[in-house]
Amino acid sequence: MGRAFVYVILGGGVAAGYAALEFTRKGVSPGELCIISEEPVAPYERPALSKGFLLPESPARLPSFHTCVGANEKSLTPKWYKEHGIELVLGTRVKSVDVRRKKLLTATGETISYKILLIATGARALKLEEFGVDGSEAENVCYLRDLADANGLVNVMQSCSSGKAVVIGGGYIGMECAASLAINKINVTLVFPEVHCMARLFTPKIASYYEEYYQSKGVKFVKGTVLTSFEFDSSGKVMAVNLRDGSQLPADLVVVGIGIRPNTSLFEGQLTLEKGGIKVNGKMQTSNNSVYAVGDVAAFPVKLFGETRRLEHVDSARKSAKHAVAAIMEPKKSGEFDYLPFFYSRVFGLSWQFYGDNVGEAVHFGDYSSGTFGAYWISKGHLVGSFLEGGTKEEYEAIAKATSLKPPVEDLAELGQQGLNFALTISKKPQPALPIEVSRSTSGLVLEKPVYAWHAAAGVVLAASIAGFAYWYGRRRRRW
Numbered sequence: 051m052g053r054a055f056v057y058v059i060l061g062g063g064v065a066a067g068y069a070a071l072e073f074t075r076k077g078v079s080p081g082e083l084c085i086i087s088e089e090p091v092a093p094y095e096r097p098a099l100s101k102g103f104l105l106p107e108s109p110a111r112l113p114s115f116h117t118c119v120g121a122n123e124k125s126l127t128p129k130w131y132k133e134h135g136i137e138l139v140l141g142t143r144v145k146s147v148d149v150r151r152k153k154l155l156t157a158t159g160e161t162i163s164y165k166i167l168l169i170a171t172g173a174r175a176l177k178l179e180e181f182g183v184d185g186s187e188a189e190n191v192c193y194l195r196d197l198a199d200a201n202g203l204v205n206v207m208q209s210c211s212s213g214k215a216v217v218i219g220g221g222y223i224g225m226e227c228a229a230s231l232a233i234n235k236i237n238v239t240l241v242f243p244e245v246h247c248m249a250r251l252f253t254p255k256i257a258s259y260y261e262e263y264y265q266s267k268g269v270k271f272v273k274g275t276v277l278t279s280f281e282f283d284s285s286g287k288v289m290a291v292n293l294r295d296g297s298q299l300p301a302d303l304v305v306v307g308i309g310i311r312p313n314t315s316l317f318e319g320q321l322t323l324e325k326g327g328i329k330v331n332g333k334m335q336t337s338n339n340s341v342y343a344v345g346d347v348a349a350f351p352v353k354l355f356g357e358t359r360r361l362e363h364v365d366s367a368r369k370s371a372k373h374a375v376a377a378i379m380e381p382k383k384s385g386e387f388d389y390l391p392f393f394y395s396r397v398f399g400l401s402w403q404f405y406g407d408n409v410g411e412a413v414h415f416g417d418y419s420s421g422t423f424g425a426y427w428i429s430k431g432h433l434v435g436s437f438l439e440g441g442t443k444e445e446y447e448a449i450a451k452a453t454s455l456k457p458p459v460e461d462l463a464e465l466g467q468q469g470l471n472f473a474l475t476i477s478k479k480p481q482p483a484l485p486i487e488v489s490r491s492t493s494g495l496v497l498e499k500p501v502y503a504w505h506a507a508a509g510v511v512l513a514a515s516i517a518g519f520a521y522w523y524g525r526r527r528r529r530w
């Protein structure tokens with residue numbers, strides 16, 4: 051015997067919280083929706099774990115960061131779920147799923163059946179053991195994916211104040227943890243194999259700004275090498291790490307941030323997988339039409355790039371969840387998911403945002419010593435990605451909008467000189483990617499020349515309507 055629901059969300063992270071809110075907005079009835087999560091708490095804003103949660107003064111603690119506060123929406127506390135008749139099955143791992151029979155089996159032995167399943171299982175942190183390094187079970191070696199990890203990190207951090215930390219990995223988690231540890235007055239050394247930090251996104255020029263900033267806060271960088279083994283004391287705690295370059299770093303605390311792996315294993319052999327995730331269409335529907343997937347685990351078509359991508363960012367989790375619920379509840383009204391990839395980070399007093407794709411040629415702009423600077427990425431003659439550090443709300447909105455319009459760009463040097471003004475101009479006088487000139491008179495930056503006068507005239511009419519739509523749509527998408 052078991053329970054039956056119309057809708058089941060498997061996973062209780064960011065996407066689950068935003069999906070639940072959307073289900074209530076689309077009229078789900080009490081008793082129809084259930085969320086099953088391995089975590090013992092209601093969905094929360096995971097990015098808080100490497101930022102506010104680790105602060106030495108007034109750190110963020112639940113219930114202050116339950117979803118959906120990250121999008122300036124309601125805070126969905128357990129009381130909220132109860133009031134809406136949504137069943138929260140917490141602290142419960144689902145150990146198998148039969149998508150043909152529409153049933154899940156939990157680790158406690160309960161069978162839960164559904165009509166529609168929304169997979170929101172996210173991802174797990176990769177372990178050092180998967181790279182042949184043993185010992186990451188030691189109590190002072192920390193990963194950071196969930197609340198339990200974050201509590202563990204805080205405990206170890208508090209037990210080694212003014213001590214030495216080695217952070218393994220120069221990506222998102224490594225960079226944010228290194229900053230938080232430094233703020234907690236811990237001596238941090240960041241170790242990674244690449245030539246600079248955030249290698250998947252940053253150019254060398256962008257990276258050098260952040261590395262210098264971190265160094266000014268006392269963080270040391272050891273690049274081009276990896277951890278090969280640990281040294282333990284008699285109690286089994288790690289006391290040093292050995293690196294491939296032969297050096298050894300003393301450590302009271304080790305934080306490991308070496309990437310994630312989407313949680314797809316329950317569905318292997320049952321659903322189509324792609325790019326390491328569960329493949330979905332523009333409605334977030336998997337190869338089984340009663341099953342949808344969202345967030346980190348979903349590989350979805352990104353219209354802007356014309357290809358399937360799997361993104362590991364909170365904005366994508368929020369918006370894909372909302373879109374899937376709309377597709378489930380109002381299938382006739384909902385279209386294809388049209389998403390502009392966006393991610394951000396906040397460390398120390400710094401804050402950056404990135405939109406689009408970092409392919410093609412990077413064009414840097416702004417004053418890299420002033421704290422407000424950025425880069426555009428130009429591929430096949432069009433702007434496809436924008437990065438900005440230290441921007442205002444208006445400036446971030448402008449780069450987002452400019453990127454979503456994919457304007458043609460010919461003169462990269464001129465683009466670099468115009469810098470933010472380019473995005474601001476495009477966003478104030480939005481132009482579609484049509485064969486017309488943009489801001490020729492003021493800047494001399496010729497994007498593309500009109501072919502014929504009549505063509506240009508027709509383009510203006512079309513441009514006005516597309517631009518109007520793009521502007522409206524851009525505003526809608528930016529409201530979170």
Ligand code: FAD
Nearest residue numbers: 061063064065088096097144171172345346362363364367
């Ligand atoms: P998750 O939020 O990971 O939720 C998955 C849920 O599924 C978890 O509750 C998990 O326990 C549950 N689950 C999995 N398998 C099972 C199972 N078999 N049975 C039951 N439950 C299961 N992104 C940004 O854009 N900017 C940031 O600054 C940023 N900072 C971050 C900081 C940290 C520390 C972390 C870990 C991530 C950060 N991210 C950031 C990424 C962002 O948090 C993720 O993209 C987002 O959480 C993905 O949401 P999700 O719902 O797909 O998965």
